[in-house]
Amino acid sequence: MQIQTQPIVKPKTYSQEDAFEASVKYFNGDDLAARVWINKYALKDSEGNLYELTPNDMHRRIAKEIARIELRYPNPLSEDAIFDLIKDFKYIVPQGSPMAGIGNPYQIASLSNCFVIGNEGNSDSYGGIMKIDQEQVQLMKRRGGVGHDLSHIRPKGSPVKNSALTSTGIVPFMERYSNSTREVAQDGRRGALMLSVSINHPDSEDFIDAKLEQGKVTGANVSVRIDDEFMKAVKTSSTYTQKYPIFSSNPKFSKTIEANKLWKKIVHNAWKSAEPGILFWDTIINESVPDCYADLGYKTVSTNPCGEIPLCPYDSCRLLAMNLFSYVENPFTDKATFNFELFKKHIHVAQRIMDDIIDLELEKIDAIIAKIDADPELKEVKATERNLWLNIKTKANEGRRTGIGITAEGDMLAALGIKYGSKEGNDFSVEVHKTLGIEAYRASVYTAKDRGAFAIFDAEREKNNPFIQRLKEADDKLYYEMLEHGRRNIALLTIAPTGTTSLMTQTSSGIEPVFMPVYKRRRKVNPNDKNVRVDFVDEVGDSWEEYVVFHHRFKQWMEVNGIATDKNYTQEELDKIVKKSPYYKATSNDVDWMSKVSMQGAVQKWVDHSISVTINLPNNATEELVGKLYLEAWEAGCKGVTVYRDGSRSGVLISNDEKKSEDDAQEMLTAFPTKRPQVLEADVVRFQNNKEKWIAFIGLIDGKPYEVFTGLADDEDGILIPRWANSGLIIKNRNEDGTSRYDFQYQNKRGYKTTIEGLSHKFNPEYWNYAKLISSTLRHGMPIDKIVDLINSLQLDSESINTWKNGVVRALKRYVEDGTQAKGQTCTNCNSTSLIYQEGCLTCKDCGSSKCG
Incomplete structure (x- = not known):
């Protein structure tokens, strides 16, 4: 008897050219969005074979996997229902790692965007410090961004029982962790690291100054954990006592400093180089729902690289964004309204999807552990990596943390005819985020009815938490349902920077206003071709054509108002058009800074994690203004804040028309x-x-x-x-x-x-x-x-x-x-000429891709 075998059907593959052509059509001519999708999120194997032609293929892949998880639980969502909500990036958008990793059989990687690691007992032995270094690298190679705190490391000059006799302090280890980050490749992008330290640590001033030296700690973001006592000392011009161990009642070392002197250094460095960022640590801890379980291992110690997810050691979080623009009906007309009912309905589905993604992540972690076990290295070599993922699995399974957020806040307000940064704009934003917070928690309670509460849920522990108290005051029915059924997830909400996500939603990013409604780009041309316009010839003789690029939603406003979008406008004409639009005086460099800080504080009341937001200031902004903004942020209830002054060291290209004087040149x-x-x-x-x-x-x-x-x-x-x-x-x-x-x-x-x-x-x-x-x-x-x-x-x-x-x-x-422009070079990712040097790497300002070396 002859046994018939089924032929192996290989998945269909596509060429880069075919995928690019189809994706450009999908994105309505947006070649940048197409390039970003193909390079970062399209399904591909290690040999570069593409298995998806357009983002619809990706959305179908994701929907299929989420629907598979849904079948484990009562009242499952269908694949088509999920697909209809995530297709075209219209309503619900899994961010980053979930988008790239869900249903991806070619890459053994985590679905988590954010991790924090640390040592039990805050060990600062060399063994403990090296263990963190290895864990950081192991997480980064699986696509994760990592944060860890250095406050446990003994200060410089402290006695140690080894041949060195005294401790080197925090800064050398900052450089070690930074270098490790730069060595790890993540599919064409560099790893991301957050290093933090408490202002109470005696070496905090050295930490604050570490990045001022050119070429040092270039692989990490740095933030200072500032407590209320220090801020009060700043306001009253009094002294502050630093200790090691930090906040110890019986410290091994302590010193008293002038709070204002150190504060001015923080402000100066932020003014000069956009770092350090500030984390208002008492606000973070007091507001944190997971910290109600601090004695069970959920004590928050640091944040992810962009600061929007404060985490305990070995916890992780996955991100998803709601596209706010899509809930505006009749956008850019006098009939524009925000569909709150549809928004609420979709929040419930989004929170379920987030919970499903945790199950998918647990499967991914099992695959990572299996890969470690199958590797031929000695068990001693693999022990740290294996234990790391076992710890992460425990936290993910036990707490089931989610990170549901938003994108397109700036476009949503513009589409409603509301000016970003105005009182009306701030009030409306708070209403949207309050709705998101309440309905996400309600969805988590309803999910707990069907699937069970997270393993350590205890209403008694949470009853005095300020965030839970606000929920109770806003909706007592929700609160009492939570007492009865529990909640599926230990914490739920965040507002992340949605860089490449917003390129594909073709909207403004995160909670930020629009950066620019219109700008110019260049494309290289052959001057001998017919019908070619040469606007610029560079120093090596290449010819370039300049063309206007409209922000997608600004272009939509133009179309609604009968303004042609295919003309080659002069700058004066463009200025007049912008002045008529709802984006006028509402871009990132226009909004009232104090208003933006107060908006962040008000929105933060309805976000249980944190918010990634940058206060953009003009180049001539003073250090005094930066200090005032920081104080206002603390008083407004912000959990963290970053200030970026145009043209400061970490930043943006100086305008082309700035010329050095002869004296400067000499x-x-x-x-x-x-x-x-x-x-x-x-x-x-x-x-x-x-x-x-x-x-x-x-x-x-x-x-x-x-x-x-x-x-x-x-x-x-x-x-x-x-x-x-x-x-x-x-x-x-x-x-x-x-x-x-x-x-x-x-x-x-x-x-x-x-x-x-x-x-x-x-x-x-x-x-x-x-x-x-x-x-x-x-x-x-x-x-x-x-x-x-x-x-x-x-x-x-x-x-x-x-x-x-x-x-x-x-x-x-x-x-x-x-910030120095790299002239005459083009981005290999999106062909843009907007390349700048950033920490020794060439970084594209248009798509964010970075090439080092």
Whole structure:
């Protein structure tokens, strides 16, 4: 008897070109949205095969998986019902990791967007610190953003029982965790890390200053946990006592400081570089529903990288956004209304979907653990990673935390004819978020009726929580139903930054106002082609055509009002059009800052986690204003706040029409001494070219590169110094024959100086000669981004010297000032020319993709 076997049916694959063409059509001509979807969220395997043609395929994949989970419970939602709500990004939008990972058989990754880790008992031993480092890396390789707090690390100079005798303090470990983040690849994007510390920690000032040094802690966001006692001391100009352990009644170390002095440093640094962010920690803890279970392991210790999800160690959260614009009926007309009934109905479905995604995440964690078990490494090697995921599984299963939020707040208000930042706008926003908060909790109670409450639910523990009290006051029926049936999820709500999500919903981002209703982009053109308009010729001779890009909803307003969207308007004409629109004086740089802070505080009352929001200030904003905004944020009940001043170090491209004066140019060219000092401070930069290990020594004057030596680090002719030696001195000495040599000197861990003689003899002579050429341009004050362009343009025959060239570029990019435009380069993701240097990487301002190295 012959047994017939079914043929294996391979999934259909699509070319990048086919998917791009179909997706551009899907997004109505928006090539940027199409590129973002294909690169970040379309189903693909490790060989680059695409299995989805348009986002409808993705939405069907997600709907199918959620419907599979629904069948486990009473009254299941159908696949079609789910699909109808998530298709076209119209109503309910799973964000980031859920969008990429649900139903994805080609990637063993988590569906969680946010994680926080920590050591039980707040151990600050080297073993505990290294364990956190490994856990951070293991989470990032599974696509998660990670946060952890450093307040448990003993302050600098504290006695330790090892060969060092005294502790190095917090800052070296900041750099360690930052470097680990930069080493982890996440499908073309860099990992995300939040480092926090309590203002009560004696090293908090060092923490606050750590990122001011160019090239330091570039792989992490940093935020300070500020308590009410410190804020009161600031207001009354009184003293404040820092302790270790923090807030201890019997501290090992304490010191009294002037609160205002440290406060001014925080304000100055935020004004200068947009960091540190501030977390109003007492507000976070007092308002936190999970902290009602702090003794059961739910004590909040830090936040995710963008600050919107405060978490206890080993808890995680998944994100989903409601597209607020889609609930406006007759948008941009005098009949525009917000459909609250439909909104409430969809909130209930969204919360169920979020709970389903937790079940899907638990399946993913099981797959990750199975993968770890199947790996050939020794059990001791795998132990930390395995225990990490077991801890995360326990928290996800026990608390079932969700992160339902919104996007398109700015567009929603504009579509209703309400000005963002006005009293009417703030009041309406609060009403929307109050509705979302109440109905999400009601949905969690109803889900608990069918599926059971989260494992440790205890109404008695929660009864005095301010957030629960507000729910009771607003809807006592809901409160008493919660007493009877419990709640399915320990915490439910957040407002996240919806960067790439908003590109695909084609709306404003998160709770933010519209950034710009209209802007110009460039596309490279062939000047010899027919009907081509050349608006700009760059310094290398390439021709570009400028064209106007309208924000999608602004374009919709234009169409509703009979204004042509296909004309090539002058800037004056565009200004007149914008002035007639509901977006006028309502963009991120226009809104009243104090009004935005008070709006955030009022909305926060109905969000049980937190809100990711940035207060955008013009370049001429004063430090005094930043301080006032922070104080207002604390008093308004915000849980955290970030201030960004236009053009500050971490930020945005300075406008093209800003020209340096002749005096500025002359000052730039004469900034360095013409004669090389005998001794230079030096940074050590390690990197990898293909599989080769390389090392660079950057001689500095006033923190700016003055010379560079680069070569192999791991062969017979290379140079080897310990991994921890990241800085030292380059000393110019004389050989016996009168020739010069350059020695490198660093301090070992016992404090003794070690000297490596003759860098010129350690590296390939060809590298050395080119290094002298590059160093010469540095010494004459040529801007570093121009030197990078110059090196990139060198036509070199030798493969090894081209490798050297790449290494020098990577080393020098670290010193290009953040926000500097990368001219003549295009984004490999979306073809935009809006590339800026950010922390040594090229970052696209249009799609957010980042390329390092």
